[in-house]
Structures are given as structure tokens and as C-alpha cells.
Amino acid sequence: MRTLILDVVGILATAGSLFIVSSGLTLVFGAMRLINVAHGSFYMLGAFVMTTVAANSAGARFWVAVAAATVVVAVLSVVVEVSVMRRIYASDHLTHLLATFAVSLIVADLALRVWGSGGRSVREPSVATGAVSLGGATFPAYDLVLIAAAFAVGLGLWLLLTRTPFGWRIRAAVDDPELLSCTGTRLSLLRTGVFMLGAALAAFAGALVSPQVTVAPGMDTAIIVSAFIVAVIGGLGSIPGAALGALIIGVAETLGASYAPSWSSSFMYLAMIAVLVMLPSGLLGRAER
Amino acid sequence: MNQPVRTTLQKHSERLVPFVGRGPVDVHRRPRQVALRVGGVVALLVLLLVAGQVLDIARLLTLEEALALAAFAMASNLLIGYGGLVSFGQAAFFGIGSYTVALGWLHWQLSFWLALVIAPLIGGAVAGIIGLLALRSRRLYFALLTLAFSQLCYVLAQERYTFTQGANGVIGPMLPDSLIDPRHAYLFVLAVAAAAALVLWKITTSPFGLVLRATRENRERMQALGVNVFGHQLLAFVISGAFCSLAGVLFVVYSQSAYPELLDWTQSGYAVYMVVIGGMFTFLGPALGAGVYTFANQYLAQHTSDWQLILGLILLVIVLFRPDGLAGLLSPRPWRSAARRLQARFGQQEDSTTDTTDPDRTTGELP
Numbered sequence: 001m002r003t004l005i006l007d008v009v010g011i012l013a014t015a016g017s018l019f020i021v022s023s024g025l026t027l028v029f030g031a032m033r034l035i036n037v038a039h040g041s042f043y044m045l046g047a048f049v050m051t052t053v054a055a056n057s058a059g060a061r062f063w064v065a066v067a068a069a070t071v072v073v074a075v076l077s078v079v080v081e082v083s084v085m086r087r088i089y090a091s092d093h094l095t096h097l098l099a100t101f102a103v104s105l106i107v108a109d110l111a112l113r114v115w116g117s118g119g120r121s122v123r124e125p126s127v128a129t130g131a132v133s134l135g136g137a138t139f140p141a142y143d144l145v146l147i148a149a150a151f152a153v154g155l156g157l158w159l160l161l162t163r164t165p166f167g168w169r170i171r172a173a174v175d176d177p178e179l180l181s182c183t184g185t186r187l188s189l190l191r192t193g194v195f196m197l198g199a200a201l202a203a204f205a206g207a208l209v210s211p212q213v214t215v216a217p218g219m220d221t222a223i224i225v226s227a228f229i230v231a232v233i234g235g236l237g238s239i240p241g242a243a244l245g246a247l248i249i250g251v252a253e254t255l256g257a258s259y260a261p262s263w264s265s266s267f268m269y270l271a272m273i274a275v276l277v278m279l280p281s282g283l284l285g286r287a288e289r
Numbered sequence: 290m291n292q293p294v295r296t297t298l299q300k301h302s303e304r305l306v307p308f309v310g311r312g313p314v315d316v317h318r319r320p321r322q323v324a325l326r327v328g329g330v331v332a333l334l335v336l337l338l339v340a341g342q343v344l345d346i347a348r349l350l351t352l353e354e355a356l357a358l359a360a361f362a363m364a365s366n367l368l369i370g371y372g373g374l375v376s377f378g379q380a381a382f383f384g385i386g387s388y389t390v391a392l393g394w395l396h397w398q399l400s401f402w403l404a405l406v407i408a409p410l411i412g413g414a415v416a417g418i419i420g421l422l423a424l425r426s427r428r429l430y431f432a433l434l435t436l437a438f439s440q441l442c443y444v445l446a447q448e449r450y451t452f453t454q455g456a457n458g459v460i461g462p463m464l465p466d467s468l469i470d471p472r473h474a475y476l477f478v479l480a481v482a483a484a485a486a487l488v489l490w491k492i493t494t495s496p497f498g499l500v501l502r503a504t505r506e507n508r509e510r511m512q513a514l515g516v517n518v519f520g521h522q523l524l525a526f527v528i529s530g531a532f533c534s535l536a537g538v539l540f541v542v543y544s545q546s547a548y549p550e551l552l553d554w555t556q557s558g559y560a561v562y563m564v565v566i567g568g569m570f571t572f573l574g575p576a577l578g579a580g581v582y583t584f585a586n587q588y589l590a591q592h593t594s595d596w597q598l599i600l601g602l603i604l605l606v607i608v609l610f611r612p613d614g615l616a617g618l619l620s621p622r623p624w625r626s627a628a629r630r631l632q633a634r635f636g637q638q639e640d641s642t643t644d645t646t647d648p649d650r651t652t653g654e655l656p
Contacts, residue, residue, distance in 0.1 A: 035429065087609055093429045094375050098565055099608045101558055105601030113595070221555055225440060232433050262448055269441040273422065276434050280426040 005137035007254060013143035015243075015250030016150030017209045021223060022230040022242040023157060024201030030237030031170050031194045034085065035093055037100040039202050040224030041107035045073050046203025047215040048111055051120040054210075062125035069207035070200050077199030081192050089191065104220060112217050119214035142211060149208055150246075153201065157239055170194055174237070229272045235285020244283055334483060341475045350543065353475045355583035357539035360482045362563040362575035363489055364532030369561060370569035371493055372525045373505030375428070377557045378419070378435030381442040382412040382530040384552030386537020388446065391459035391547035396452075401465045405481075408538045409531040416530020420523045436554055443552040458548025468542060478539050485532055490572060492528060501525050562600070566607050568614030577615055 025039045046069040054065035080103055088099050123129075128141040161167035169190055172180045181187045206219070213219070230249050234241025252271050256264030275283060340352060361383050368374045389408040393399030399407075423434040446453050453459070468474045492498050504511045504518050512518055541547060550556065559582065567578020582600070589596035607614060 084605065084609070093432070094369075095608055095612070097375070097377075097432065098561065099605060101562075102601045102604035102608060105597045105604070109595050109598035109601065112597075221553075225436070225554060228433060229437065232430070236429075262450075265444040265448060266441060269437045269444065272437045273434065273441070276426060276430060276437070277422050280430055 002136045003258075005135050006139060007258070009134075009137070009139045009143050009147075010254040010258075011247070011250040012150075013146045013250075014253050015246040016146040017205055018226060018230050018249055019150045019243050019246035020153050020205035020208070021202055022227045022234075022246060023153060023239050024198035024205075025227050026231040026234070026237055026239060026242045027157070027170075027201070028195060028198035029231070030239075031173050032089060032191055034089065034195075035096045035100065036195075036198065037097060037224060038080065038103040038107060039100075039198065039227060040220035040222075041104045041111075042073050042077060042199040042202035043206040043223050043227075044111060044215075044217075044220040045076065045107065046070065046206030047210045047213075047219060048115045048120070048206075049073065049203070050207035050210045051115070051122050051215050054122045056121075056123050059126060062122075065122075066204065066207045070204045073203030073206075074196045074200040077196050078192060080199075081195040085195060086188065086191075104224075108217060108220060115217075117217055119216040121214060122210040124211040140212075146208060146212075149204075153204070154239075154243060161239070166190075166193065226268065229268055232282055233272055233275045235282030237286065238282070238284040241282060241284035337479055338476075341472060341479065346471050349471055349475050351583060351587045353471075353478050354540070354543045355580045356475075356478050356482045357536055357543055358563065358583055359576035359579035360485050360539055361533055361536035361560055362567065362579045363486055363572070364529050364536055365560040366564045366569060366572075366575040367489060367493065367501075367525055367529045367532070369564050370575070371498060371505065372501050372522060374424075374522060374525070375432045375561070376423075376435040376526075376529075377432045377554060377561065378423075378437075378439030379529065379533050379560050380552050380554065380556035381419070381435075381439035382416055382533035383537040383540070383556065383560075384442060384446065384547070384549075385412050385415055386534035387541045387544075387547035387551050388453065388459070388537075389534070390538055390541045391461075391463055392453065394461065394463035395454075395459050401463065401468070405535075405538050408534045412534025412537070413527045413531035416527045417523070420526035420530075424519060424522050424526065436557070439552060439557055440554055443549055443554070446549040446552055453549075456549055458546050460546040462545075464542060464545060474542050478542050481535070481539055485535055486573075486576070489532060493572060497521065497524070562604060565612075566603060566614055568616030570613050571616040574614055574616035581615065 021039070021043055024042075025036060028034055028036050028039070049069040049072050050065050053068045054062050084099055084103060088095050124142045125145075128145045130141055131138045132141045132144065159167075161171060169180065169185050172185075173187065173190060173194075177187055180190075206223075226249065230245035231242055232245070233248055234243070234245030248271055249268055252267035253264060256267045279285075337352075337356075341349065344352065361379070365376070365379045368376050368379070386408040389411055390399075390401060390404040393404045393407070394401070419435065419438045423431055423438065426434055447456050449455075464474070468477055493501075500511065500516055501521050504516065504521055508518055537551065540551070563578035563582050564575045565578070566581060567576065568574030585600065585603075586596060589599055593599075611617060
């Protein structure tokens with residue numbers, strides 16, 4: 001029972017942060033068919049801005065910093081979208097991969113300039129410091145914050161996509177962008193909005209995980225691979241798929257770390273290979289047009 | 290490949306001529322162009338040979354690295370440019386080549402020369418297994434599957450500590466005595482890279498290479514013609530894997546070590562980078578890209594801390610404005626078309642040699 005609770009909390013916390021990152025990635029892919037390698041850069045930027053604004057304060061400033069990181073990166077992403085992405089939507093996947101790879105190189109360099117190469121850290125907020133005991137199991141209280149945030153993001157995205165005109169337009173853009181633009185929606189503005197939302201989700205995730213990891217250069221290339229794996233397992237473009245993929249990777253990572261630590265990193269890749277070989281569009285994905 | 294298959298391929302290639310002329314190389318070149326081309330390659334080789342004698346050791350080592358990476362980029366371009374198969378996992382085969390030398394030396398005192406022969410075989414065999422699974426998916430999912438396989442190799446290289454020495458990598462005197470002298474090592478790398486380039490050239494201009502390019506242009510049509518598209522792509526994947534492995538061996542001659550980062554996805558990203566900045570629609574373009582990348586990297590790392598920024602900007606500019614890369618910039622066609630546009634604007638019609646129907650003009654479209 002004790003290990004079961006530990007495992008479940010561990011899985012949900014890992015899956016939670018992965019879900020927030022990959023939901024942004026998969027949202028952008030679904031709406032624009034854009035492969036965004038620079039998504040990891042937004043995640044890293046979110047974490048870096050977080051370390052600067054939070055400045056090791058555990059009080060309310062922590063939450064202000066989370067909001068600030070999300071907003072700052074969202075604004076930056078609009079700059080990226082308008083200057084680069086707009087020109088390449090019509091191109092093929094290779095162009096998307098390369099252009100966003102170029103953006104990620106540039107962002108990595110600028111981040112190195114601003115924040116240096118050393119590791120930085122953030123203190124957990126005072127409401128979620130220390131450990132929580134539940135049924136004899138003890139786990140970090142901050143894990144609960146991550147789980148709650150993931151549920152909030154999932155619920156928020158569901159409400160946004162199904163209950164608001166903006167969400168309806170995003171879903172319409174997935175199905176038929178041309179028809180949508182004929183109905184009077186400005187596609188360029190919609191795409192900027194979706195791209196910004198995706199980047200904001202990445203930054204939000206980066207800011208949220210910052211108390212649990214060392215914030216340092218290299219975070220971007222590490223997370224982008226995991227985020228892609230999660231999104232691809234679930235099916236690129238599907239947000240419930242991202243949740244499912246995050247859970248699968250959470251299980252593989254958490255159980256792998258406790259039962260076969262020296263093989264744990266391999267499970268993630270094996271899971272992706274197994275899913276893609278059997279279901280080439282992922283678990284909940286639609287075949288590419 | 291046995292005889293009957295070859296003849297079928299040749300038959301295919303005859304039927305293909307009308308629409309493969311658009312590819313990276315022309316099938317039927319005029320003798321003058323051939324002479325120009327052979328002359329250029331010979332001049333380049335002589336230049337590289339002379340450079341091996343006159344350059345100082347530091348520059349020589351950079352050039353040696355560039356040659357190893359050029360072989361890597363050309364081998365990757367067999368898939369990316371010729372096959373239209375964007376693999377983000379070629380680093381796996383590059384790393385396998387390097388690790389074959391290093392681990393063979395570490396565990397079994399394997400001679401370097403034997404490793405040089407075995408490495409492409411292992412690389413090709415692993416590519417066969419990966420290709421069988423990855424080529425079932427197309428385009429983006431193919432790129433992501435190759436990425437997953439190469440990351441798996443990366444993780445294995447990092448975590449199987451007792452076998453690979455983990456993140457530290459394998460460092461040691463693994464080279465034979467005859468390659469200790471940097472000038473000898475350089476000549477060896479040059480010879481192997483040139484031989485590999487020659488074989489790759491032969492492959493790309495063979496019936497097999499033509500069919501491969503045709504599958505890039507129009508997969509359905511090739512299938513309708515009775516071509517085994519999967520078989521061709523798989524063979525291309527295996528050949529590319531074997532040559533990437535060979536390039537990995539050459540890299541060991543330069544670096545004298547093997548380490549997990551050689552298999553990381555960013556290494557595959559740099560292979561694609563070299564291919565694209567050099568020009569994926571030309572045979573030697575990727576080699577040019579490798580040279581530019583290595584020297585820019587080396588030079589920028591010495592003079593500025595912002596080398597990533599500059600490499601990123603170069604890539605961005607090329608992707609946005611010149612998808613045929615630096616080699617495309619060197620060819621006379623863009624200049625001719627610019628001249629044509631100027632003429633159109635100013636209404637002059639003197640130069641009639643600039644034919645508007647240029648049959649093998651590579652447009653900005655990527656496969």
C-alpha cells in the first residue's frame with residue numbers, strides 16, 4: 001500500500017509536468033501542422049525567468065514569478081511567430097524542423113548570455129514545502145502542486161476548446177483552415193494566438209518544475225525529446241492523447257527508476273518505438289493528411 | 290544484388306529519365322560539363338593534399354574533423370537529399386562507428402584496421418533493423434522514429450557503464466602507430482573520405498540511385514511502375530548507415546575517443562544542418578556544409594562565445610530564403626534568374642541565352 005501510493009504520486013507528478021509541456025506542443029501541431037523544436041526553448045526560458053523573478057523567495061512572490069514567466073515567454077513567442085513562423089507555415093515538415101531548430105539554437109545562446117552556464121535553483125513555495133504523509137507514505141508536498149496544475153491545465157484546455165469561440169476557431173482551423181478564413185476569421189491572428197498559447201504552456205511547465213530540478217542550459221534539448229515522445233505516443237495533435245502519453249511515460253519513468261534504475265531512460269524510447277511500430281499515428285492520433 | 294534485379298532496375302531507370310533530370314545531378318551531362326566537373330574534383334583533391342603538407346597542426350586537425358564530418362554529411366544526404374527521407378537519427382550510426390573502434394580496442398584489443406572493416410558492417414546491420422521498423426512510417430513519423438532509435442542508442446551508450454564507460458566515454462591510445470603522426474592521420478582520413486565519396490557518387494548515379502530519387506519525387510507513381518519502394522528505401526537506409534559508421538571511424542582518428550554525445554539527437558541535427566546549409570540538391574554540397582560548419586564552429590568558438598547564435602542565424606536565413614543552400618548560391622542559376630528578373634523589369638531582351646525553360650532548375654521546394 002505504501003509503495004503503491006508512492007508510485008501513484010510519483011507517476012502523476014512526472015506525468016503532470018510532462019502533460020503541460022506536451023499539450024502545448026500537440027496543440028500547436030494540431031492547429032497548424034507545425035513541428036516546433038523551439039518548444040523546449042520556451043520551457044527553458046520559463047524556468048530561467050522564474051529563477052530571476054522568484055529570487056529564492058518562498059512567499060507569494062513564487063506565484064507572481066510563475067505568472068511573470070508565462071507572460072514574458074508568451075510575449076517573446078509572439079515575436080518569434082511574427083518574425084519566423086509566419087513565413088514557413090506553408091512549407092513542409094523539414095523546413096519546420098530546421099527553422100525551429102535554428103530558433104532553438106539562437107534562444108539557447110541568448111539564454112546562456114543572460115543567465116550564464118551555472119545551475120540555478122528556486123525554493124518551493126511555503127504552502128508546499130516539506131513532505132506530506134498519506135497512508136504511511138511520505139512524498140514531497142510539491143508533487144501535489146504539479147498534479148493539481150496538470151488537472152487545471154487539462155480542464156482549462158478542454159473548456160477553451162469546447163466552450164469558447166476562440167477554441168471553436170482553433171478546432172475549425174485543424175479541419176479546414178481555408179473555409180475558416182472564408183467565414184471571416186483572421187487566420188494569421190489565430191495562429192499567433194495558438195502559438196502563443198503553446199509557448200505559454202511550455203513556460204508555465206518550466207516555471208512549475210523549477211523547484212524540483214536544476215535550471216541550467218541544456219534543459220531545452222532534454223525536454224523537447226521527452227515532450228515529443230509523449231505527444232507522439234498519444235498521437236500528435238490530440239490533447240487527450242498527450243495526457244495518455246504523459247501517463248505512459250510517467251509509469252515507465254517512475255517504475256523504471258524504482259525497479260530497474262540503470263535501464264530507466266531506455267523505457268521511454270522503447271515505449272515510443274513500440275507504439276509507433278504498431279500504431280503509426282500514435283494512440284489517439286489521426287493519420288497525417 | 291543478383292543479375293536479373295539489376296536489369297529490371299536498369300529498365301526502370303530508362304523509363305525514369307524524363308523526370309529524374311530535376312534531381313541533384315543530371316543523368317546525361319555534356320562532355321564539357323563532365324570535364325569541368327572532373328577537373329574541379331581533381332583540383333579540390335590536390336588542394337587538400339597540399340593543405341596536408343603546408344597547414345599548421347591546429348588547422349590540419351580542424352580540416353581532418355571537417356573531412357570526417359563531410360563523409361557523415363554526404364552519407365546522410367543519400368537519405369535526406371536523394372531519398373527524401375529526413376532521418377533525425379544518423380548520429381546513431383556515426384556513434385556506432387566510433388564506438389566499434391573504441392570498444393573493440395578497450396575490450397578485445399581489436400586492431401584498428403579490422404575495426405575499420407567491421408564498423409560499416411555493424412552500422413549497416415543496425416540500420417537494417419532500424420530501417421525495417423522506421424520505414425513503415427512516413428515523413429514526420431519516420432523522422433521521429435529514427436530520433437527515438439538513436440536516442441535509445443545514446444541512452445545505452447551512457448548507461449551501460451561497465452561496457453561503454455558511460456558519460457566519460459572511451460579515451461585511450463586506440464590508434465595504430467602509423468596514424469599517430471597527424472599528417473599521416475590526415476592523409477588517411479582524406480583517402481578514406483574521398484573513396485567513400487566516390488562510392489557514394491557511383492551509388493547515386495547508378496540505376497538504384499535514380500530509382501531512389503524517383504521515389505522521392507513521386508512514390509505512388511514508382512509503385513505503379515512496379516518498383517519495390519520499401520526495398521529501395523531500406524537499402525538506401527542500410528548504405529547510409531554503413532557510410533555514417535565509416536565516418537564515425539574517421540572521427541575517432543581525429544578525436545581519439547568515443548563518447549555518448551556522438552549519438553545524441555543534436556549530433557543528428559548537425560548532420561541535417563550541414564546537409565541543408567551546404568545544399569541538399571547537390572552531391573558535394575553537404576561536404577561544403579561540413580567544411581563551413583566545422584571551420585565556423587572552430588573559429589567562432591575561439592573568438593566569440595556566441596557561435597550557436599551565429600550558426601542558428603545562418604540556418605534560419607538559409608531555410609527562409611535559400612532552401613538550396615550554399616551550393617545553390619554558387620551555381621550560376623540563381624544569378625541567371627535574378628538577371629532575368631531584372632531584364633523583365635527593365636524591358637531589355639538582349640540576352641537570349643538565358644532560357645526560361647531551364648529543365649533541371651531546382652526550385653525552392655524541398656522533398
